[in-house]
Amino acid sequence: MILLLTVPLLVPFVLGPLARRCLDRLTPVAALWSVTLALVVLAGASVAALGALVLTGLLKVPLFAGLGDLVHPLRTASDLVVLPAAAAATGALTLGAWTVVRSAARQLRAFRSARSQADRRPTAGDLCVIESPHPDAYALPGRPHRIVVTTAMLRSLGADEREALFAHERAHNAGGHHRFLVVAELAAHCHPGLRPVRATVALAAERAADEAAAVAVGDRRLTARAIARAALAAGEARPERPGFTPAATTGPVPRRVAALLAAAPRHRPRAAAWAALLLTACAAVSAGTSGAGVVSFHHEVEVAQGEEAR
Amino acid sequence: MSSDKDERRPAGELEASVLAALWAAGVPLTPGRVQSELDSGLARTTVTTILSRLHEKGIVGRERLGRGYAYFPVQDPHGLTARRMHTELDRDDDRETALARFVAQLSPDDERLLRDLLEPDLGARPEPGGE
Numbered sequence: 001m002i003l004l005l006t007v008p009l010l011v012p013f014v015l016g017p018l019a020r021r022c023l024d025r026l027t028p029v030a031a032l033w034s035v036t037l038a039l040v041v042l043a044g045a046s047v048a049a050l051g052a053l054v055l056t057g058l059l060k061v062p063l064f065a066g067l068g069d070l071v072h073p074l075r076t077a078s079d080l081v082v083l084p085a086a087a088a089a090t091g092a093l094t095l096g097a098w099t100v101v102r103s104a105a106r107q108l109r110a111f112r113s114a115r116s117q118a119d120r121r122p123t124a125g126d127l128c129v130i131e132s133p134h135p136d137a138y139a140l141p142g143r144p145h146r147i148v149v150t151t152a153m154l155r156s157l158g159a160d161e162r163e164a165l166f167a168h169e170r171a172h173n174a175g176g177h178h179r180f181l182v183v184a185e186l187a188a189h190c191h192p193g194l195r196p197v198r199a200t201v202a203l204a205a206e207r208a209a210d211e212a213a214a215v216a217v218g219d220r221r222l223t224a225r226a227i228a229r230a231a232l233a234a235g236e237a238r239p240e241r242p243g244f245t246p247a248a249t250t251g252p253v254p255r256r257v258a259a260l261l262a263a264a265p266r267h268r269p270r271a272a273a274w275a276a277l278l279l280t281a282c283a284a285v286s287a288g289t290s291g292a293g294v295v296s297f298h299h300e301v302e303v304a305q306g307e308e309a310r
Numbered sequence: 311m312s313s314d315k316d317e318r319r320p321a322g323e324l325e326a327s328v329l330a331a332l333w334a335a336g337v338p339l340t341p342g343r344v345q346s347e348l349d350s351g352l353a354r355t356t357v358t359t360i361l362s363r364l365h366e367k368g369i370v371g372r373e374r375l376g377r378g379y380a381y382f383p384v385q386d387p388h389g390l391t392a393r394r395m396h397t398e399l400d401r402d403d404d405r406e407t408a409l410a411r412f413v414a415q416l417s418p419d420d421e422r423l424l425r426d427l428l429e430p431d432l433g434a435r436p437e438p439g440g441e
Contacts (some may be wrong), residue, residue, distance in 0.1 A: 028361070032370050038318055081341040097315055109374050110409065111409070114409060121371045121386065122367060122384070123369075124321075124322075124325035124326050124329035124369050125320070125321070125322025125323055125324070125326040126322055126326060127325070127326035127329055127330065129329065129330070129333050129383065130386075131385065131386050134409065136412075137411065137412040138409040138410055138411045138412065138415075139409070139410050140409065147326075149330070151333050153412075154330050154333045154334045155333070155334050155336070159327075159330075159331060159334070159347055159348050159349055159350070160349070162327070162331075162334070163327065163350075165412060166323070166326060166327070168331075168412060169410075169412065170323075172410045178409070178410060181410060192383060202410075205410060206410070209410070214360055221431070222426075223429065225431045225432070227412070227413060228424045228427070228428045228431075228432060229432060230412055230413045231413035231416050231420075231424065232416070232421065232424060232425075232432070233416075234398075234413055234415070234416075235415070235416045235421060250416050253413055253414055253416055253420055253424065254420050254423040254427065257424060257427055257428065258427060259429075261427060294437075303318070
């Protein structure tokens with residue numbers, strides 16, 4: 001049982017590299033959906049496994065065994081394995097629950113404040129302009145959808161580049177991309193292995209919006225130029241780069257620009273089939289072992305309660 | 311002269327484009343100037359209609375210029391909204407995840423890579439506007 005429950009805790013470490021490959025091989029929208037779905041299954045399975053480990057440990061304690069109406073001791077592997085595993089699971093679950101709640105509250109607060117600021121300004125169509133020396137732009141979900149752009153951003157782009165920017169933000173709103181970002185953010189707090197997947201989901205959402213914008217303005221190079229110019233302008237306005245740590249890997253912006261300068265992504269059935277197979281396998285192994293572990297734990301508890309024969 | 315594609319866009323999108331052109335310019339623009347700034351094949355009458363609609367909503371102001379009007383965006387009094395927005399958003403250490411932002415921060419390597427990818431395009435900056 002303990003062995004079964006460790007599998008869903010190991011699978012998430014595989015999803016990071018696998019998700020990056022999916023984004024390279026699938027169309028951005030397909031990658032966004034499939035990676036996020038796998039992410040949800042893996043996060044759920046790992047939380048369930050941690051929960052089962054915590055309960056196992058608790059039922060080893062005489063007080064809780066009494067509360068659980070156990071008439072026989074719970075049959076498990078050696079206490080030397082079970083107790084440390086249960087203690088670690090308790091720590092991980094507590095920490096995860098705390099950071100999930102904190103992150104959810106923080107995102108809700110940021111969203112509410114952005115929303116109330118945008119509602120205070122008059123809008124032309126869906127555009128809300130904020131006077132600010134910092135070039136910035138984002139899609140604001142909710143009813144009605146808005147796109148919020150600072151004056152500095154409008155001034156650093158040409159008219160055709162602004163259209164590409166608007167098309168990009170409208171694609172975020174039309175695709176409901178904020179839902180994927182929230183799911184990825186919350187899942188990242190459930191298991192450390194799922195943390196790198198958050199960046200992949202965010203990049204997939206940006207790529208999907210970039211491709212939609214390129215179709216809307218009918219020019220891939222123009223869209224690439226708008227992104228590059230916006231990013232360079234934002235960098236000039238904030239030379240201090242707060243919280244930035246140099247990374248060995250290329251950041252998301254050059255990857256998006258390079259992808260737009262290359263040919264439009266085609267649907268590749270073979271690559272898509274492989275990616276789908278691997279993601280499904282990950283999710284199935286995770287959910288299967290987690291489910292089997294929980295069922296076997298439940299059975300052992302029934303046995304210990306004297307309600308079932310071994 | 312007017313392209314069907316632009317004339318058929320939803321009115322909200324056209325309003326957004328026109329307002330963006332006014333903000334980017336930084337000086338009052340006549341309907342004719344807005345039309346040429348946008349360079350989108352919109353008919354002059356369409357631009358004029360959009361501008362008067364924005365004016366009715368109080369989003370843009372206008373001043374007499376010759377026989378017509380020149381339009382300018384109405385400023386946020388004291389820039390309060392912008393200041394509030396930035397203090398709120400900067401407080402979040404992981405602000406990237408809260409909202410889908412157009413561009414993430416660049417590392418120096420990213421910056422060099424971008425310039426390599428798009429050097430010829432980036433050389434030609436858009437009109438200096440009102441900066």
